[in-house]
Amino acid sequence: MFIASSSHGQQIKPSRSGYAPVNNIKVYYEVYGEGRPLVLLHGAFFTIDLNWGALIPELSKTRKVIAIEMQGHGHSPFSDRELSITTLASDVEKLMDYLKIDSADVAGFSMGGSVAYQFAVQSPKRLRKLVIISSTYKSNGWLPIVNDGLKDFKPEFFDNTPIKAAYDAVAPDKTKWRKYLEQMFAFAEVPFNVGDSNIAKITSPVLIISGDNDGTDKIELMKTYQLLGGGVAADLQPMPKSQLAIVPSQGHMSLMMQTKTILDYLDNFLK
Numbered sequence: 001m002f003i004a005s006s007s008h009g010q011q012i013k014p015s016r017s018g019y020a021p022v023n024n025i026k027v028y029y030e031v032y033g034e035g036r037p038l039v040l041l042h043g044a045f046f047t048i049d050l051n052w053g054a055l056i057p058e059l060s061k062t063r064k065v066i067a068i069e070m071q072g073h074g075h076s077p078f079s080d081r082e083l084s085i086t087t088l089a090s091d092v093e094k095l096m097d098y099l100k101i102d103s104a105d106v107a108g109f110s111m112g113g114s115v116a117y118q119f120a121v122q123s124p125k126r127l128r129k130l131v132i133i134s135s136t137y138k139s140n141g142w143l144p145i146v147n148d149g150l151k152d153f154k155p156e157f158f159d160n161t162p163i164k165a166a167y168d169a170v171a172p173d174k175t176k177w178r179k180y181l182e183q184m185f186a187f188a189e190v191p192f193n194v195g196d197s198n199i200a201k202i203t204s205p206v207l208i209i210s211g212d213n214d215g216t217d218k219i220e221l222m223k224t225y226q227l228l229g230g231g232v233a234a235d236l237q238p239m240p241k242s243q244l245a246i247v248p249s250q251g252h253m254s255l256m257m258q259t260k261t262i263l264d265y266l267d268n269f270l271k
Helices: 047-052 083-100 111-122 143-151 161-172 174-189 194-202 218-227 252-256 260-270
Strands: 016-022 027-033 034-040 063-069 104-108 127-133 206-211 243-247
Touching: 016 111, 016 206, 034 047, 034 083, 034 111, 047 063, 047 161, 047 260, 063 083, 063 218, 063 243, 083 111, 111 161, 111 194, 143 174, 161 174, 194 218, 206 218, 206 260, 218 243, 243 260
Parallel strands: 034 063, 034 104, 104 127, 127 206, 206 243
Antiparallel strands: 016 027, 027 063
16 A cells, blocks of 8 residues: 655755744745746655655756645644644645745645645635646545545554655654544544535646546546536537546556656646
C-alpha cells in the first residue's frame, strides 16, 4: 500500500523554506525555482518529499513551486485544532498571503486534491488552474471498499513503513506521532462534500488525473468532469477548457510514481 520516497533522483534544495503563521498554527513550506507560482498539496500522511520529491526538480525548472506540509504533517507541528478541508483550504490561502502570492496554479494529490477543490470554491480569485490527482471532492467519490478500509485503520499499520520513516526524519516532535494518526483517523471518518453546485461554479480550468484502478469511483469521476463542462462531443461543439486523463494499469499509490506521465500532463495543461 505504501511507497518508498520517490525522490531518489535529482536532489535539489529549496531557495526558501520556513514556517508561515496561518489560522493560529504554523505551516511549513518550501519554495523552488522562478516563474508562475504552482502550489503543491500532498496526500494524507505524506511529506513534501514523499509525495513530490521526483516532480519538484522538473517542475521548478520553469515555475515557482511552493510545496506545503499541512497541519501535523512532516515539518508542520501537531496541533489540537480540528481538521477539516475548509480549514486546510483556508491555510493555503493564508500561506499565499504570507508569501505575497496573489494567485497560483494549485495541484493536489489524494487528500490534497480534496483540499484543492475546497480552495477553488473558497478562494476562486486566488486560483489560476487546478490539477487534481487521484482525488475527489466528496467522500462517496471513492469506491465503498476505500471508505470502509479507512474505518479499520490502526496506528500499528504504519509501523515500519516509509510514511513513519518520513515523519521521523522531519517532524519537530516525534512523540506526537500517535496523536497525529488518531487525529487523521478521526478526520477520515467524517464524510465530506464540497457540493455539486459549488464544483459546477468553478471557472478555472481543471485537469483531473486518475489511475484506472486507483479507488476513485469512475462513474462519479465522469459526473465531476461533466460538472466542469467536460464529457461533450468536441467534434460538434467547442473543446472544454477542463481535461480528464485516465492512466491505465495504475492504482492510487502507483499513479504518483508515474513521474514522466504526470509531468507531461502538467506541462501541457499549465503552459
